[in-house]
Amino acid sequence: MLLKGLLDDFPVLQRTINGKNLIYLDSAASSLKPSKVVDKVAEFYSYHYANVHRAVHTLASESTEMMENSRSNIAKLLNAESEEIVFTSGTTMSINFIVESFVRTGILKKNDAVLVTAVEHHANFVPWLRMSKLHGFSFKAVKPSGRFGELLIDDFAQFTGENPKILAITGHSNVTGQVINIKKIRELFPDTILIVDGAQLLPHNKVDVKDLNIDFLVFSAHKMLGPSGIGVLYGKKKLLEKMEPFLYGGEMIDKVTLEDVTFNVLPYKFEAGTPHIAGIVGFGVAVDYLNSIGFENISEHVSELTQYAIDKISKLDFVEIYGPLNEEHHAILSFNIDGVHPHDVAHMLDQEFGIAVRSGHHCAQPLMSILKDESKLSLFPNATCRASFYIYNTKDDIDILVDGIKFVKRWFS
Secondary structure (H helix, E strand, C coil): CCCHHHHHHCHHHHCEECCEECEECECCCCCCCCHHHHHHHHHHHHHCCCCCCCCCCHHHHHHHHHHHHHHHHHHHHHCCCHHHEEEECCHHHHHHHHHHHHHHHCCCCCCCEEEEECCCCHHHCHHHHHHHHHHCCEEEEECCCCHHHCCCHHHHHCCHHHCCCEEEEECECCCCCEECCHHHHHHHCCCCEEEEECCCCCCCCCCCHHHHCCCEEEEEHHHCCCCCCCEEEEECHHHHCCCCCCCCCCCCEEEECCCCEEECCCCHHHCCCCCCHHHHHHHHHHHHHHHHHCHHHHHHHHHHHHHHHHHHHCCCCCEEEECCCCCCECCEEEEEECCCCHHHHHHHHHHHHCEECEEECCCCHHHHHHHHHHCCCCCCCCCEEEEECCCCCCHHHHHHHHHHHHHHHHHHC
16 A cells, blocks of 8 residues: 555545545546645745746746746656647647647548547547538547447457548546557557547556657646646647647747748647646646656556455445456446436435545446446446545545445435
């Protein structure tokens, strides 16, 4: 198990919910924030804040330096160059950015093929689907054939002959908890533009974009201990240089005349307007914090918790767990209780046990339809309960979750 002293870094864990100690099992939606991140954001606003890149006075210089230090930290984390790191508002914005820019630039044209999967978060599904209808490119989704939404390599292999222009895929399902083998999929599609949604992957894993030959990687700070409202778009320099900006305005220009515009150098040509500077600074501190623990330690800890939870909960014959339940299953456990609506389950766990879990379709309605077809439960309303684990969780938390699940079943029976 991870260092116990780490729990003291998260003040919210001292809270009680209806007299019960808070047990936070909703990190897949958004992680808790350590004091170091919160304190750094407050210090930045209190003593250093000014707009970046636009002045030579001391505060502006300090703000710019702190922001660019965070960019360097993130680039190092990914084994990328700083100019390949573009700050956005989050994963959703990053994906919309790519789709829109591809269409504007002509990288994605009518009759090109885009391949996604049916397990994607809507953020990596809806933009491609809608833009295919507006611009005439082909849109296809890989359907999982494994256990309860598990994607198998053979599911992808059947599409290799179609030579898709783009493959946009999650690195870690936010419903099934499956970690996708990006390297094997890249081998199947060596010439395809590979876009990876890393929102669930990056909090637990150090991703080397060069080793995996990823063209674009997107993720959000708020899922990895950082502030909300800030995200990262990594893109290969050769592709970013070809792309038309998604947003126009200040800072992203080189020269403006009455006739036309030339754009700033990378990455600034994609960062129009005043950025979320404090969020970027806070994210840099969050990355430092995660590095100090070590991503191998984080992954090992979360894997241990995941397997412990699977072992405990799978013994309950009135519970159905979704996902592969094998070594690829990590950090996320989606489940339902026979005959009980997931919202009722989540409400009871909160009120009676102080446990925070997520309930709903998790922005993955196509996958919910697939799970419902496979489900054997008496009630499956296209939703699940989802418990997700991170560095501040323990086996004791899971034991209490199991007690809570048993209580909910008894109460509704």
